[in-house]
Amino acid sequence: METAREVYIAGVAMTDIGWHEEDPHEMGARVCAEAMRDAGLLPSQVEGLISTPHGYMADTRKMVTQRMADYLGMECGLMLDVDSGGNSTSVAVHVARDRIREGRIGSCLVFAAQREAPPNRIKEDILGHFHLIKAANSLYDSYQAAFGVISPLPFYAMAVQRYMHIHSVSPEDIAYVAVLLREHALKHPQAAYREPLTLEEVMESSYVSPPIRRLECSEMHDGAAAVLLVGEELARGSPRAVRIAGMAEAHDPTSFVPYRGEISRFPCVGRAARAALEESGHALGDVDVAEVYGAFAGMEPMMYEELGFFAPGEAPSAVREGRTTHGGEVLINPSGGRLSLGHPAYVTPLLEFTEVVRQLRGEAGERQRPSARVGLVHTEQGFINGSIVAVLERKGA
Amino acid sequence: MQDKAAEEFFALLARGEFRTTRCRGCGETHYPPRVVCPACLGEDMEWVDLPREGTLVAFTQQRDAMRCRRPEVLGLVELEGIGNVFTRIDAPLEDLRIGTRVAFDTWTSPDGVVLHQFRPRS
Numbered sequence: 001m002e003t004a005r006e007v008y009i010a011g012v013a014m015t016d017i018g019w020h021e022e023d024p025h026e027m028g029a030r031v032c033a034e035a036m037r038d039a040g041l042l043p044s045q046v047e048g049l050i051s052t053p054h055g056y057m058a059d060t061r062k063m064v065t066q067r068m069a070d071y072l073g074m075e076c077g078l079m080l081d082v083d084s085g086g087n088s089t090s091v092a093v094h095v096a097r098d099r100i101r102e103g104r105i106g107s108c109l110v111f112a113a114q115r116e117a118p119p120n121r122i123k124e125d126i127l128g129h130f131h132l133i134k135a136a137n138s139l140y141d142s143y144q145a146a147f148g149v150i151s152p153l154p155f156y157a158m159a160v161q162r163y164m165h166i167h168s169v170s171p172e173d174i175a176y177v178a179v180l181l182r183e184h185a186l187k188h189p190q191a192a193y194r195e196p197l198t199l200e201e202v203m204e205s206s207y208v209s210p211p212i213r214r215l216e217c218s219e220m221h222d223g224a225a226a227v228l229l230v231g232e233e234l235a236r237g238s239p240r241a242v243r244i245a246g247m248a249e250a251h252d253p254t255s256f257v258p259y260r261g262e263i264s265r266f267p268c269v270g271r272a273a274r275a276a277l278e279e280s281g282h283a284l285g286d287v288d289v290a291e292v293y294g295a296f297a298g299m300e301p302m303m304y305e306e307l308g309f310f311a312p313g314e315a316p317s318a319v320r321e322g323r324t325t326h327g328g329e330v331l332i333n334p335s336g337g338r339l340s341l342g343h344p345a346y347v348t349p350l351l352e353f354t355e356v357v358r359q360l361r362g363e364a365g366e367r368q369r370p371s372a373r374v375g376l377v378h379t380e381q382g383f384i385n386g387s388i389v390a391v392l393e394r395k396g397a
Numbered sequence: 398m399q400d401k402a403a404e405e406f407f408a409l410l411a412r413g414e415f416r417t418t419r420c421r422g423c424g425e426t427h428y429p430p431r432v433v434c435p436a437c438l439g440e441d442m443e444w445v446d447l448p449r450e451g452t453l454v455a456f457t458q459q460r461d462a463m464r465c466r467r468p469e470v471l472g473l474v475e476l477e478g479i480g481n482v483f484t485r486i487d488a489p490l491e492d493l494r495i496g497t498r499v500a501f502d503t504w505t506s507p508d509g510v511v512l513h514q515f516r517p518r519s
Contacts, residue, residue: 137463142403143429144483146512147471148462154471158455165495209457210490259428260480263455263473 011039048108160298167313185336192342246280
């Protein structure tokens with residue numbers, strides 16, 4: 001059998017994150033074009049296209065990809081619309097990578113464009129948006145949905161409560177994570193939140209679902225991003241191409257809150273991380289920069305621990321000691337993370353890839369980790385019921 | 398509550414019964430109830446009583462939700478040998494502790510649906 005081909009990310013692009021009025025199709029077209037310009041490729045050279053729905057709390061269109069292929073004039077050998085919650089676009093990257101490794105296609109563009117119905121507009125006109133609220137409720141099984149759940153917030157709140165209880169983590173330790181992520185976002189010109197945030201402000205913000213406070217939550221946002229994957233042939237001329245050295249996916253047999261076992265543990269994260277690292281030939285200690293999918297401040301340290309960066313219960317003090325920020329042993333979420341970069345969930349994995357690629361190219365501006373060589377991307381779906389981890393490597397590293 | 402197992406579960410609950418499915422083929426008890434047994438893949442089920450006492454694993458309060466007129470306390474109750482039940486909790490948040498023993502009751506929502514709730518055992 002032929003050896004599998006190497007796969008690289010040759011182009012990345014993202015819009016500013018926030019609330020947009022632009023049509024998601026046009027937002028998507030702009031990031032697709034920018035990612036191709038970034039890679040120096042034309043639509044005629046791209047052989048695959050994968051995307052996602054336009055949002056969770058929005059009336060979304062079906063078959064987003066074929067419309068984009070028509071719009072950009074792409075003759076594809078792979079076309080796929082993915083809806084796997086927060087993992088959607090990393091599933092897409094994973095599938096695209098495998099198809100390129102198999103030699104079936106030479107390149108693939110993954111993009112997502114999200115435009116939600118803004119929460120304040122929903123609150124002003126509940127009846128007009130009731131179908132969206134019902135759709136949000138129907139994400140959960142009958143035994144969760146019956147209690148009126150329309151977001152995973154109460155499940156996350158209970159996980160954070162147990163984590164704090166088991167490891168005697170203080171509310172200030174959790175609040176500090178939000179403060180640090182905001183500090184990171186201050187250096188990101190495209191982040192949704194660019195005002196300084198203090199520990200007092202987080203601690204004084206109201207509970208949305210105790211122990212989670214308002215300023216410890218990520219918010220649903222609009223935005224778009226695109227990542228262009230290529231095989232060796234197309235990467236040859238490009239010193240800025242970043243290699244996907246390892247990638248793995250793992251799921252637990254759960255849907256939102258688990259009916260069995262400890263709800264503050266997420267075994268799929270570690271399984272995906274170990275498999276991706278093994279394939280890459282790197283140890284976790286080699287990772288210079290990581291983008292981690294934490295939707296709430298309290299989930300961040302739990303994810304760092306599940307990935308293996310810290311022993312159970314030790315991440316909160318590591319964060320406070322500066323070990324996850326600029327100058328620390330590993331720079332985690334330099335983009336500002338889900339809390340401060342902003343969180344258009346379908347787009348989020350592509351924002352994470354974009355940040356790590358920019359870091360490994362040395363193009364991350366003020367928030368650059370000096371001489372970053374190895375990067376890690378972690379994404380999840382549902383209530384971290386499934387995880388995907390990718391290990392990226394600077395060319396020639 | 399569109400699926401058949403859930404329809405039966407909530408219909409039983411409306412009569413004050415707290416039950417789930419057990420596989421007649423292999424004897425496995427499931428929560429939530431199912432029409433297919435994940436242990437032996439059999440489809441022959443009987444309904445059996447769930448324990449009416451359990452241990453509070455975690456709890457929180459939900460503000461923005463359907464079927465809520467005011468913030469509701471929700472929690473996860475571990476039933477011995479069964480697993481975790483996601484449920485309404487009938488007690489103020491500040492009175493609750495992880496590990497508290499709680500007992501089953503029913504609760505009728507503002508829109509007339511009978512659900513389960515647990516409250517600390519007095």
